Amino acid sequence: MSEEAGQSGQSQSQSQTQSQPGSSSSSAPTPSSQGSSSGSGTLSSVDTVPVQELQSIPEDEEEPQPQLWGRVIPLVQGFNVLNCVENQYSFGRDRQCDYTFRSSVVKKSARFNTYSKNHFKIFRDENLVYIEDLSGNGTWVDEDKIGQGNKRVLSNNSVIALAEQKHQVFMFIDKMGNDQPNLPAEFSNKYHIARKIGTGVCGEVKLAIEKETCKKVALKTINKNDFPSIGTATRNAEREIEILKKIDHPCLIKTEDFYQTEDSYYIVLEYVEGGELFGRIKAQKQLEEDTAKLYFYQMLKAVAYLHNNGIIHRDLKPENVLLTSHDDICLIKITDFNQSKILEESSLMKTLCGTPTYLAPEVFTHAATVGYTKAVDYWSLGVLLFICLGGYPPFNTECTTMTVREQIINGHYRFIPSQWKKVSNEAKDLIKKLLVVDPEKRLSVDEALEHPWLKDDEMKDTAKQLMFPEPSRKRKAQGEEGEPSSKRKPAA
Helix, strand or coil: CEEECCCCCHHHHHHHHCCCCCCCCCCCCCCCCCCCCCCCCCCCCCCCCCHHHHHHCCCCCCCCCCCCCEEEEECCCCCCCEEECCCEEEEECCCCCCEECCCHHHHHCCCHHHCCCCCEEEEEECCEEEEEECCCCCEEECCEECCCCCEEECCCCEEEEECCCCCEEEEEEECCCCCCCCCCHHHHHHEEEEEEEEEECCEEEEEEEECCCCCEEEEEEEEHHHCCCCHHHHHHHHHHHHHHHHCCCCCECCEEEEEECCCEEEEEEECCCCCEHHHHHHHHCCCCHHHHHHHHHHHHHHHHHHHHCCCCCCCCCHHHEEECCCCCCCCEEECCCCHHHHCCHHHHHHHHCCCHHHCCHHHHHCCCCCCCCCHHHHHHHHHHHHHHHHCCCCCCCCCCCCCHHHHHHHCCEEECHHHHCCCCHHHHHHHHHHCCCCCCCCCCHHHHHCCHHHCCHHHHHHHHHHHCCCCCCCCCCCCCCCCCHHHCCCCC
């Protein structure tokens, strides 16, 4: 039951989606208006300046001490120790390099001419340290060749060889400490942790880097102790993750790896750059209708794929829709569909009921009896579309006559005119047909895809290009392997 609202001044409902920046007030003491002075009006040698004025007098600030984040240790004579405090250092024979190979000992060595003028560089990014090979004769890290133009993540105690695998010249010492304690050894051998990027009710998410390829991934950690009745999930998790790893749709976050310890699950997911749909709506207040249509069409295609593979998402919300870029026209990725498989029913319901705004009525009324079907996702999609276009949730605490639960069970929501004046009637019609309390009468995903609002060939063409881009021509082999050590050539 929707209401095409009149004047009611409830447009402030949208404020739920806007965060007010915290105000940190740090005010300096007010200088005293009465200085301490002698009778002559001049400051005598025994007069004092009030404390308040002393505090307001600017003092010379000390230069911040540079932070040591790494140390490059030489393993052969003629090279010096480098303490890394800048974000980047270049190494080579050229005098313009930050670290030059020009000591008399090095210049006299038989290997001097095999070093390139710009042989490699190391740099820090995302709290990780990388090495990039710039040479003609090659750079190795821990006996693995990098390849010209390629980069690798440097670990603590990594050994760097130049021009030949066995010619080990430097060791890198990481001074930033152990960044991945308590993680499974198999994970630590393959990935580096960079930084925390999110926290949810099911655990935290960190950015990680694959050591061999430097590809960014997202590591989601789920603590088993947060779910007391997790027995079924523990028994089935590995099997379910294997199923999820095979699921392949451009609008679903791909599950790339899975690790398990006695206490936790570690799920390695595809990483995307554009952030959550929630953040985009929050920044723009509400999406342009054409943009919302492009995103929603992709959501429908992704959920249809899940349903065709026997998976109900059950937690569709703006926080679980990710954007692949900061541009409005971009591919979307639905995430967290894996928790529907990993967590058993009782644990999942406990989790979802913490944020009931997006839940279908039957989750409240029938979950403990006859259960519910994939129609719960149809309802959540309706809520998602409402928020994208209106900028506020249809069921919220601004209603003073009903709780959120009562609003959902009764299908009570309002189109506030000031927020919906630019939105087409076709878009509102689709929302109304998705937010139907009776799941048997609710529009399905397949029916929604046939709705007049989505009969937009230009939008569909754009979505198709985003979802299935033309295969790019294969690039020529990157970083040619160079000459065998027996045929090393003098470097340029």
